[in-house]
Amino acid sequence: MGNDKKLVEAITSMEEDFAQWYTDVVKKAELVQYSSIKGCMIIRPNGYAIWECIQKELDSRFKETGVENVYMPMFIPESLLQKEKDHVEGFAPEVAWVTQGGLEPLSERLCVRPTSETLFCDFYKDIIQSYRDLPKCYNQWCSVVRWEKTTRPFLRSMEFLWQEGHTVHATAEDAEERTVQMLNVYADFCEQVLAIPMIKGRKTEKEKFAGALATYTIEALMHDGKALQSGTSHNFGDGFAKAFGIQYTDKENKLQYAYQTSWGLSTRIIGAIIMVHGDNSGLVLPPRIAPVQGMIVPIAQHKEGVLDAAFALQDRLLKAGFRVKTDDSDKTPGWKFAEQEIKGIPVRIELGPKDIEAGQAVIVRRDTRDKITVPLEAIETELERILSQMQSDMLERARKHRDSHTFEARSYEEFKDIIANKPGFVKAMWCEDQECELKIKEDTTATSRCMPFEQEKISDVCVCCGKPAKKLVYWGKAY
Amino acid sequence: MGNDKKLVEAITSMEEDFAQWYTDVVKKAELVQYSSIKGCMIIRPNGYAIWECIQKELDSRFKETGVENVYMPMFIPESLLQKEKDHVEGFAPEVAWVTQGGLEPLSERLCVRPTSETLFCDFYKDIIQSYRDLPKCYNQWCSVVRWEKTTRPFLRSMEFLWQEGHTVHATAEDAEERTVQMLNVYADFCEQVLAIPMIKGRKTEKEKFAGALATYTIEALMHDGKALQSGTSHNFGDGFAKAFGIQYTDKENKLQYAYQTSWGLSTRIIGAIIMVHGDNSGLVLPPRIAPVQGMIVPIAQHKEGVLDAAFALQDRLLKAGFRVKTDDSDKTPGWKFAEQEIKGIPVRIELGPKDIEAGQAVIVRRDTRDKITVPLEAIETELERILSQMQSDMLERARKHRDSHTFEARSYEEFKDIIANKPGFVKAMWCEDQECELKIKEDTTATSRCMPFEQEKISDVCVCCGKPAKKLVYWGKAY
Numbered sequence: 001m002g003n004d005k006k007l008v009e010a011i012t013s014m015e016e017d018f019a020q021w022y023t024d025v026v027k028k029a030e031l032v033q034y035s036s037i038k039g040c041m042i043i044r045p046n047g048y049a050i051w052e053c054i055q056k057e058l059d060s061r062f063k064e065t066g067v068e069n070v071y072m073p074m075f076i077p078e079s080l081l082q083k084e085k086d087h088v089e090g091f092a093p094e095v096a097w098v099t100q101g102g103l104e105p106l107s108e109r110l111c112v113r114p115t116s117e118t119l120f121c122d123f124y125k126d127i128i129q130s131y132r133d134l135p136k137c138y139n140q141w142c143s144v145v146r147w148e149k150t151t152r153p154f155l156r157s158m159e160f161l162w163q164e165g166h167t168v169h170a171t172a173e174d175a176e177e178r179t180v181q182m183l184n185v186y187a188d189f190c191e192q193v194l195a196i197p198m199i200k201g202r203k204t205e206k207e208k209f210a211g212a213l214a215t216y217t218i219e220a221l222m223h224d225g226k227a228l229q230s231g232t233s234h235n236f237g238d239g240f241a242k243a244f245g246i247q248y249t250d251k252e253n254k255l256q257y258a259y260q261t262s263w264g265l266s267t268r269i270i271g272a273i274i275m276v277h278g279d280n281s282g283l284v285l286p287p288r289i290a291p292v293q294g295m296i297v298p299i300a301q302h303k304e305g306v307l308d309a310a311f312a313l314q315d316r317l318l319k320a321g322f323r324v325k326t327d328d329s330d331k332t333p334g335w336k337f338a339e340q341e342i343k344g345i346p347v348r349i350e351l352g353p354k355d356i357e358a359g360q361a362v363i364v365r366r367d368t369r370d371k372i373t374v375p376l377e378a379i380e381t382e383l384e385r386i387l388s389q390m391q392s393d394m395l396e397r398a399r400k401h402r403d404s405h406t407f408e409a410r411s412y413e414e415f416k417d418i419i420a421n422k423p424g425f426v427k428a429m430w431c432e433d434q435e436c437e438l439k440i441k442e443d444t445t446a447t448s449r450c451m452p453f454e455q456e457k458i459s460d461v462c463v464c465c466g467k468p469a470k471k472l473v474y475w476g477k478a479y
Numbered sequence: 480m481g482n483d484k485k486l487v488e489a490i491t492s493m494e495e496d497f498a499q500w501y502t503d504v505v506k507k508a509e510l511v512q513y514s515s516i517k518g519c520m521i522i523r524p525n526g527y528a529i530w531e532c533i534q535k536e537l538d539s540r541f542k543e544t545g546v547e548n549v550y551m552p553m554f555i556p557e558s559l560l561q562k563e564k565d566h567v568e569g570f571a572p573e574v575a576w577v578t579q580g581g582l583e584p585l586s587e588r589l590c591v592r593p594t595s596e597t598l599f600c601d602f603y604k605d606i607i608q609s610y611r612d613l614p615k616c617y618n619q620w621c622s623v624v625r626w627e628k629t630t631r632p633f634l635r636s637m638e639f640l641w642q643e644g645h646t647v648h649a650t651a652e653d654a655e656e657r658t659v660q661m662l663n664v665y666a667d668f669c670e671q672v673l674a675i676p677m678i679k680g681r682k683t684e685k686e687k688f689a690g691a692l693a694t695y696t697i698e699a700l701m702h703d704g705k706a707l708q709s710g711t712s713h714n715f716g717d718g719f720a721k722a723f724g725i726q727y728t729d730k731e732n733k734l735q736y737a738y739q740t741s742w743g744l745s746t747r748i749i750g751a752i753i754m755v756h757g758d759n760s761g762l763v764l765p766p767r768i769a770p771v772q773g774m775i776v777p778i779a780q781h782k783e784g785v786l787d788a789a790f791a792l793q794d795r796l797l798k799a800g801f802r803v804k805t806d807d808s809d810k811t812p813g814w815k816f817a818e819q820e821i822k823g824i825p826v827r828i829e830l831g832p833k834d835i836e837a838g839q840a841v842i843v844r845r846d847t848r849d850k851i852t853v854p855l856e857a858i859e860t861e862l863e864r865i866l867s868q869m870q871s872d873m874l875e876r877a878r879k880h881r882d883s884h885t886f887e888a889r890s891y892e893e894f895k896d897i898i899a900n901k902p903g904f905v906k907a908m909w910c911e912d913q914e915c916e917l918k919i920k921e922d923t924t925a926t927s928r929c930m931p932f933e934q935e936k937i938s939d940v941c942v943c944c945g946k947p948a949k950k951l952v953y954w955g956k957a958y
Contacts (some may be wrong), residue, residue: 034558036601037589039881045617048548073519073638074553074591075575076623078516096554099580101637102572102626110516110579112553112591122515138524143553143621147581158580159552196879315619 010151011342013280018224023153026276027179029283029343032153038066039151039158043267046343049291050270051161055141057193057289058163058265061185063113067137067165067417073117073140075110077221080118085241087117087221090210094147096158112145113131117211117236117262120166121244129260131250137178139165154271155228155479160456161268168246168258172237175259181375182263186231194269195286195394196220198230199425199474201450206437207255209262211335213237219449221402225423227476230272233263271479276398277367283344284366286394294363294383299333299352309356309458313349313379320380320385324349325411341366347383363391406474413433415475417445425476429469431462440475442463490821492574492759497703497730502632504753507897508762508822511632518637522746525822528770530640530748536618536672536768537642537744540664546644554589563722566596569689571852573626575637591624596690596715596741599645602725607737610649610729616657618644633750634707641728641745647725647737651716654738658714661742662695665710667691673748674765674873675699675755676881677709678904679706679951680929685913688741692716698928700881701754704902705957706928708752709717712742736892750958754846755877756846763845765873766866773862774819775805775844778812778831792828792858799859801866803828820845826862826934844869846876885953889938894954898923904955908948910941919943928953 010028014021018275026032031047043051059069061396082088095111113119124136141163151157165182169175187198208215212234218231238257241247245260277284287293294317298310303425310326317324333350350362361379361384363372374382404425409415418426426446430436441447451471462469464467483526489507492652505511510526525850554577560851561567573589592598620642630636644661648654666677677697685696691713699709717736720726725737756763767770773796777789789805795820806815812829819827829841841859841863842851853861884903888894897905905925909915920926928952941948 033597033602035552037552037554037556040554042552042602043550043599044684045547048550051550052548068524069531070524070532071522071527071622071640072513073516073521074624075516075517076520077518094581096577096581097591098575099578099590100576102574109579110575119521120512123512123521124513145553159554161550268589286793 011280011282014364015224016280021280022271022275022279025282025342026153031270031274031283037158039148041157042278043161046291047224047270050273050285050289053289054269054289055163058185058189058346059141060146060300061189062139062163062165065137065181065185067139070138070140071142072113072116072123074113075182076113076116076118078109078111080122081111083118083121084211084240087211087240088310096145096147105205109369113142114146115262115264116140116142116164117166117240118142118244120262121246121260122239123167124166124258124260125244125246125304128168128246128248131248133461134170134248135178136166137165139163145257153269154267154274156268158325159417160267164262164264167261169260169334170239170248170250170256171260174239175235175261179214179216179233179261179263180262183231183233186230186233186263186265187218190218190220190230190269190272191211191395193271193288193474195284195288195391195393195398196230196272197399199450199452201452201474202295203232203471204432204434204437204448206434209234211236211239211240218270219476220276221405221425221476222272222479223278223401224275225405225477227425227474227478228272228275229449230269230479231263231265232293234261236260238453248434266369277394278344279367281338282342284394285344287391288348288430290323290344290346292323292325292343292345293387294322294324294347294349295336295345295353296324297333297336297340298326298328299350299355301328303353306353310351310461311360313351313376317380317383318460322383323381337364346387349383367394408458409463412464415440416444419446419475419477423451423477425474427456427472427474428459428463429457429459429461430471430473431465431467432470433462433465435469446475449478450477480487484549490759490761493702493757497683500757500759501750501754504757504761504821505632507615510749510753510762514883516637518627520632520636522640524646525770526749527748529752529755529764529768530575530746532768532770533644533748537664537668538620540668541618541642541644542903544616544660544664545614546618549617550620550621551595551602551619552590553592555592555595555597557588557590559601560590561794562597562600563690563719566690566719570625571595575624575626576780577950585891592621592740593623593625594643594743595619595621595623595643596719597723597877600719600739600912601739603645603647603739604723604725607725607727609645609893610727613649613727613737614646614653614657616644616646618642619888629748631958632751633746634748639745639747640838641743643741643743647720647733648739649727649737651738654714654716654740658693658695658712658742661740662697662710662712665712666697667698669697669709669748670874672765672767673752674767674870674877675709675751676874676878678929678931680931680953682711682929683911683913683916683927684953685916686927688713690715690718692718696929698955699751699755700750700758700884700904701954701958702753702880704884704956706904706953706957707751707754708957709748710742710744713740715739715741722812756873757823758846760817761821763873764825764827766870767823769802771802771822771824772866773801773803773828774815774824775803775881776812776815777807777828778821778829778834780807782832784835785830785832789830792830792840792957796859796862800861801862816843829863846873887937888942891943894919894942898925898954898956902956904928904953906935906951907942908938908940909950909952910944912941912944912946913951914945915941916936924958925954928955928957
């Protein structure tokens with residue numbers, strides 16, 4: 001992209017066409033570039049830096065709970081994938097197959113991992129013998145491949161980056177505890193760092209992971225009222241252990257099957273950041289996850305002392321632990337402002353000759369555009385206060401948006417009306433019969449997002465069939 | 480592996496069988512587990528933690544030179560791989576081919592990246608238009624696949640982890656400068672952090688990277704006298720730019736081809752750490768790269784106050800920035816010592832009732848087994864001093880070993896005698912004729928490792944053919 005095109009006007013407004021707005025933001029903020037491999041994306045420096053911040057934050061939260069990182073092969077022999085019946089049925093239709101290695105055809109096809117349960121199980125069966133070897137809490141950061149027909153940057157692509165944790169425990173209770181623990185790690189991270197409030201709940205039988213006993217999920221609401229499944233945590237019970245023969249001798253020297261979990265969060269979450277916080281000027285990054293938190297923009301930078309003052313300020317702020325840069329390019333200030341806005345940098349710090357004379361700088365918030373004049377001598381404290389205010393305002397705004405787009409339906413007519421006319425979550429009671437779930441999907445395209453941990457009883461009967469209700473469910477159209 | 484087997488006796492001595500010693504260390508230190516996919520390894524927590532330390536150190540050194548991280552797809556369409564003739568000839572025989580996606584055969588085969596020059600070129604041609612877009616210095620951390628017949632953990636495996644940097648520049652000079660700069664980053668990192676001294680030099684035409692103008696390398700000498708190529712940096716000139724059409728308009732608005740480099744370092748370097756520093760008790764990790772620098776071993780831990788004192792000491796040392804752990808398992812101290820030794824933890828810190836009473840601890844160095852009694856009140860300073868001494872001693876020892884295993888040959892008889900009887904590097908003059916290089920390899924199995932940057936003239940004639948010599952070359956048997 002040349003430097004001579006107008007940047008801001010190139011973004012379609014989200015009210016006009018939300019899908020196009022998303023694509024524009026992803027491209028103009030230089031997060032992603034399409035590659036010549038259909039369905040695969042190139043993650044550019046601006047996008048990858050966000051992923052690095054996510055990795056750093058999540059990885060240290062994982063390690064605090066005793067998780068260790070490993071690396072497993074990217075290939076799975078066909079026979080290994082087939083060991084757990086439900087699992088292979090869920091994944092085989094969407095994997096890529098390697099059939100030739102070097103110049104020779106392979107005697108057994110290898111699939112490129114769509115997820116690594118089977119590899120971890122094969123590994124765990126070899127290294128676990130005794131109760132002393134438990135628990136094992138391993139995780140890997142890697143890419144996986146799923147052969148998707150329709151793809152969108154971050155939201156759905158043939159190859160994506162993620163982490164997948166796989167744990168083994170002595171008891172069913174330990175496995176359940178770990179499953180919920182990791183879901184909470186995800187939810188806390190999303191709220192505290194990404195400023196995205198999450199609904200925590202359990203997936204229905206229909207929506208659970210292939211091979212799992214129970215799948216827990218965090219669900220977020222995007223600006224257009226669609227839901228995004230943002231992370232999942234699965235309790236496998238002893239199903240995989242029985243399929244793969246993962247057994248240990250307990251303290252009484254008796255052979256027992258082990259219990260397992262897995263949990264994953266992917267680059268998809270970057271799509272959530274864009275669609276929860278972005279606006280018609282581009283990306284808006286929460287300060288805690290922004291690779292660059294502040295862009296210093298010198299005003300009239302040709303004047304003596306301005307650039308020096310800008311770089312001196314940068315040094316001070318870097319030393320205080322802020323992630324800041326200075327834009328000393330030969331572009332106009334207006335141009336620099338537009339670029340900072342498109343890229344979602346939380347604040348810009350304007351510094352011109354008059355500011356320097358007055359011993360001040362002007363901090364402009366990306367989300368509200370508030371201009372705050374602060375004394376240079378106290379800029380560290382002021383910047384900290386502004387960023388932290390912005391972080392909590394963004395969470396609050398996202399929460400308000402979600403709550404004001406969460407509806408309750410007590411009759412099927414009401415349910416269909418809301419889905420058709422009011423984008424958002426619909427809370428409604430359900431009888432737990434899969435027939436109703438399928439009917440709702442067919443009639444409205446809405447799917448069950450989760451049975452929230454915080455159950456309420458808003459009616460006695462299923463919103464679809466009128467039989468006695470068993471669960472409150474969040475429903476919605478989803479990415 | 481059960482806890483009841485003897486750990487130390489399971490390691491073959493390196494004098495007896497170096498290859499078996501290597502395999503034993505890799506397994507007993509729990510760095511790697513073989514997987515059910517032939518030639519692919521599982522990197523276990525102890526191994527992966529070393530790679531994480533390497534990544535952290537190298538990544539920050541890269542970023543200091545202006546490098547940004549990205550992520551490229553793992554698949555390369557066959558037509559893209561074929562765009563640069565030398566490159567495809569070098570790699571096509573050793574790649575894995577994906578021929579089916581989901582339930583359908585692909586119209587074009589995709590190879591799993593063996594390296595990503597072609598993908599980066601395809602990307603760069605789209606995003607580079609003007610001299611203002613240059614340089615571009617991108618890097619990615621990922622895994623790559625090369626269909627190798629004989630594999631060994633870390634040293635040669637079908638899939639391995641690495642980083643690959645790919646840069647684009649306006650001029651040939653800028654590209655050459657970046658190529659050498661990154662080689663120096665590698666060499667400095669290896670010496671300062673891994674305590675492995677490197678010979679820096681240029682590869683011969685025969686040994687250079689497929690598609691490169693020039694390949695620079697760092698070469699290390701292993702304990703058995705074999706060489707290990709530890710990192711390479713390639714100058715591509717404008718060859719790839721011409722094949723892929725990477726052009727920019729210069730300040731005079733004229734269209735120019737760009738100049739490129741690439742450089743990579745892989746998990747192979749973990750093999751170098753093992754084979755340079757290890758001994759017959761197992762791994763020995765340099766303190767600067769050790770994931771755990773010190774293991775606190777409580778003595779008579781059942782006695783009152785011992786475990787409390789051990790954990791208090793751990794807290795103090797963690798707070799001071801050391802990476803330490805406490806082994807409070809129910810194993811015997813002797814067992815814990817053996818484990819610390821096998822895993823290569825730089826020091827153990829013994830703390831028993833008598834030590835506590837005397838206000839001291841005993842620090843035992845892994846490399847020399849020196850026992851140093853230090854007062855608890857000054858333990859931070861003492862530990863820092865001991866680790867830093869150990870780090871420099873390890874580099875010095877490795878340098879001495881290398882220098883005492885580096886020989887000079889002035890005649891072909893002498894050359895053959897050294898290669899046959901004295902493991903190590905051989906410095907010898909060469910006429911630059913590939914015939915001689917091929918003959919030497921055929922006669923002795925030794926290969927040219929590099930033409931060192933620090934050229935000397937130890938004779939006037941080629942060690943092989945006797946014609947006038949042009950270059951001093953390091954030769955050796957290599958992994």
